[in-house]
Amino acid sequence: MNPLALIGQAVLALTREAGAIGIFAWRGIRSALVPPWYFNQLGAQFLRIGYFSLPVVGLTAIFTGAALALNIYTGGARFNAEQFVPNIVVLGITRELGPVLASLMLAGRVSAAMAAEIGAMRVTEQIDALKTLSTDPFRFLVGPRILAAVITVPLLVLIADIIGVMGGWAVSTQVLGFNGATYIRNTMDFVTNWDVVSGLIKAAVFGFIIALMGCYHGYHSRRGAQGVGRATTNAVVSAAILIFAANYVLTTLFV
Amino acid sequence: MTETSDTLKISIRDVHKSFGKNHVLRGVDLDVSAGRSMVVIGGSGTGKSVLLKCILGLIKPDSGSINIDGKPVTGISERKRAKVMAKFGMLFQGGALFDSLTVWENVAFRLLYADGLGRTAARERAIDALAQVNLEPHIAALRPAELSGGMQKRVGLARAIVAKPEILFFDEPTTGLDPITADVIDNLIRRQVSALGATAVSITHDMGSVRKIGDDIAMIHEGKIIWRGLAKDVDSSGNPYVEQFVTGSEDGPIKVLAR
Numbered sequence A: 001m002n003p004l005a006l007i008g009q010a011v012l013a014l015t016r017e018a019g020a021i022g023i024f025a026w027r028g029i030r031s032a033l034v035p036p037w038y039f040n041q042l043g044a045q046f047l048r049i050g051y052f053s054l055p056v057v058g059l060t061a062i063f064t065g066a067a068l069a070l071n072i073y074t075g076g077a078r079f080n081a082e083q084f085v086p087n088i089v090v091l092g093i094t095r096e097l098g099p100v101l102a103s104l105m106l107a108g109r110v111s112a113a114m115a116a117e118i119g120a121m122r123v124t125e126q127i128d129a130l131k132t133l134s135t136d137p138f139r140f141l142v143g144p145r146i147l148a149a150v151i152t153v154p155l156l157v158l159i160a161d162i163i164g165v166m167g168g169w170a171v172s173t174q175v176l177g178f179n180g181a182t183y184i185r186n187t188m189d190f191v192t193n194w195d196v197v198s199g200l201i202k203a204a205v206f207g208f209i210i211a212l213m214g215c216y217h218g219y220h221s222r223r224g225a226q227g228v229g230r231a232t233t234n235a236v237v238s239a240a241i242l243i244f245a246a247n248y249v250l251t252t253l254f255v
Numbered sequence B: 001m002t003e004t005s006d007t008l009k010i011s012i013r014d015v016h017k018s019f020g021k022n023h024v025l026r027g028v029d030l031d032v033s034a035g036r037s038m039v040v041i042g043g044s045g046t047g048k049s050v051l052l053k054c055i056l057g058l059i060k061p062d063s064g065s066i067n068i069d070g071k072p073v074t075g076i077s078e079r080k081r082a083k084v085m086a087k088f089g090m091l092f093q094g095g096a097l098f099d100s101l102t103v104w105e106n107v108a109f110r111l112l113y114a115d116g117l118g119r120t121a122a123r124e125r126a127i128d129a130l131a132q133v134n135l136e137p138h139i140a141a142l143r144p145a146e147l148s149g150g151m152q153k154r155v156g157l158a159r160a161i162v163a164k165p166e167i168l169f170f171d172e173p174t175t176g177l178d179p180i181t182a183d184v185i186d187n188l189i190r191r192q193v194s195a196l197g198a199t200a201v202s203i204t205h206d207m208g209s210v211r212k213i214g215d216d217i218a219m220i221h222e223g224k225i226i227w228r229g230l231a232k233d234v235d236s237s238g239n240p241y242v243e244q245f246v247t248g249s250e251d252g253p254i255k256v257l258a259r
Helices: A003-033 A039-079 A082-123 A126-132 A137-174 A180-190 A193-219 A224-254 B048-056 B078-085 B103-107 B109-114 B119-132 B137-141 B149-161 B179-196 B207-213 B231-236 B240-247
Strands: B008-019 B022-033 B037-041 B063-068 B088-091 B167-171 B199-204 B216-221 B224-230
Touching: A003 A137, A003 A193, A039 A082, A039 A137, A082 A126, A082 A137, A082 A180, A082 A193, A082 A224, A126 A137, A126 B048, A126 B078, A126 B088, A137 A180, A137 A193, A193 A224, B008 B048, B008 B199, B022 B037, B022 B048, B022 B063, B022 B199, B022 B216, B022 B224, B037 B048, B037 B207, B048 B063, B048 B167, B048 B199, B088 B149, B103 B109, B103 B119, B103 B137, B103 B149, B109 B119, B119 B137, B119 B149, B119 B179, B149 B167, B149 B179, B167 B179, B179 B199, B179 B207, B199 B207, B207 B231, B216 B231, B216 B240, B224 B231, B224 B240, B231 B240
Parallel strands: B037 B199, B037 B216, B088 B167, B167 B199
Antiparallel strands: B008 B022, B008 B063, B216 B224
16 A cells, blocks of 8 residues: 555544544533532542552652652762752652652553443443433543542642652651751752642643543443453553653643 | 324334444334334344434434434434433343442432432332332342343343333343243233333344234344234244244245354
8 A cells, every 4th residue: 555545544543533532522521510410420439549549659659759769869979969859859759750650550540440341331231221311421421530530630649749758758868868857848948839739730631631541442442352451451551641741741831 | 003193102214324334224114103012023133233222312323214202313412312211211132230330229220310319219119110020129239240141131121111111122132041031021021011001112033022022023134124014913924034034944035144
C-alpha cells in the first residue's frame, strides 16, 4: 500500500478516536454535573478510588521521598549544596512527583478496575439492561466515577505530598545526619502555597484522565473476555500517556 | 387474525441494519397486536437479537420505522427513550443481573433508580415479584453470583415484571437451561404475561418454548420475516423454511454455513 495512504489512515483513525473520546468526555462531564445524581454510586466510588487507594499511594510516596532525598544529597555533595535537600524534596514532591507518581499508580489500580468492571457489564448486557430500566448508563456509571476521581485524587495527592516529605525527612535524619526540627523548618519556610495548589490542580486533571480512560475503554469493550482484557490494558496505557502529556502542558503553564 | 392499526402495540416497517458489510436486517416488517404474545423464531445469526435491540432502541436501525403505540421511536432523544422504556420489561438471555447489587436491588432497580421509590417499599415490591416467580424471600439478600442459571432467569423475570410493564421482551428465555427448568420458565412467562395482560415479544429457537408461550409466530430468515401465523398453525404452515425449522432437519432450504 502507498505509504502516504498508510499515514492518512493512521491520522484518520487517531482523529476519529480523539473525537470519540472528546464526545464521551463531554457526556461524562455533563452526567457528573447535571442531576439526577446517584449518591450511593458516588459514595461507592469515593471509597474505591480514595480510601482503598491510600495504601498504594502512601507506599509510593514514602519510598519516592526517601529516594529523592538520597539522590539530592548525592548530587548536591558535588558542589557543597547538601543543605538544600529539604527544599528540593518538598518542591519535587509537591509540584511533580506527588501528583504524577500517585496518579500513575492510580491509573494502574483505578483505571484498570473501571475498565474491567464496565467492560464486563458491557459484554454481559448489563449496560443494555440499564437502558431498558430507564436508567442512563452515563449518569449511573460514568458521571459518578469522573466526579469521584476529580475530587478524591487531589486529596490522595495531598496525603502523598505529606508522606513523601516525611519519607525524605526520615532518610535525611536517620541516614544523612540532618537535624529533624531544622529539616521541617527549612521545608515549611521554602514551600509556597502555589507549589502545593499547582500539584493539586494537576491531580484533579489526572483524576479526570484516569476515570475517563477507564470508563471510555470499558464502555466500548467488545468480544468477551479478550475484549475486556484489551480494554483494561488500553485504559492503563492511555491514561499513563495522557497523564505525562497533561503534566508537561500544566507544568509549562504553572512555571 | 385481523389487525387494525388501533390495536397495534408494536409496528415495524422496512427496518434495515448492517454492521460493516454484514447486512443483518434486510427490510423487516412486523406487527404485534396489543395483548398478544409474539414469538420470533429463526436460526442463529438470522437477526433475531438485532431486531429485538432495534425495537428497544439499544441499536439504531439504518432505515425503516418502528412505532410503539402508534408513535415513532427511532431517533428519539435519550430522555424520551427513557420514558418509552417505562413501558417495557426485558428478560435478557444471560439474565444481565447487576453483580454488585443484591437480588432484591436487582429486581427493584427500576423502582429505586427510575421511579424514585423508597428502599423499604421497593424491597417489599421486589419480594412480591420474587414470589410470583416462585422464589423464596431469603433469596432477596443473595448476590446474583450465588444463584443457579435457572434462578438467575427467574430473578431476571421478576425484574422484568416488577413495574407491571405494558410490553415484555424475552431474549432466548430458556437457552442453557435443562428441559425441566426451561418448562418452569416457560410456564412462568405464560402466567405472568397473562396476569399483566401485557404484549410480549420473545425470540427463541426452542420449539418447546414457542408452543408454550406464543400466540403468534413469525419466522425470520436472512434478515426478513418470511412467515407469520398463529402458534397453533406452525406445524401445518406449508412453508418449507418453517417446516425445516420445526422438525430440526438438516435437509431443506435452510443451509447452515460457517459464518
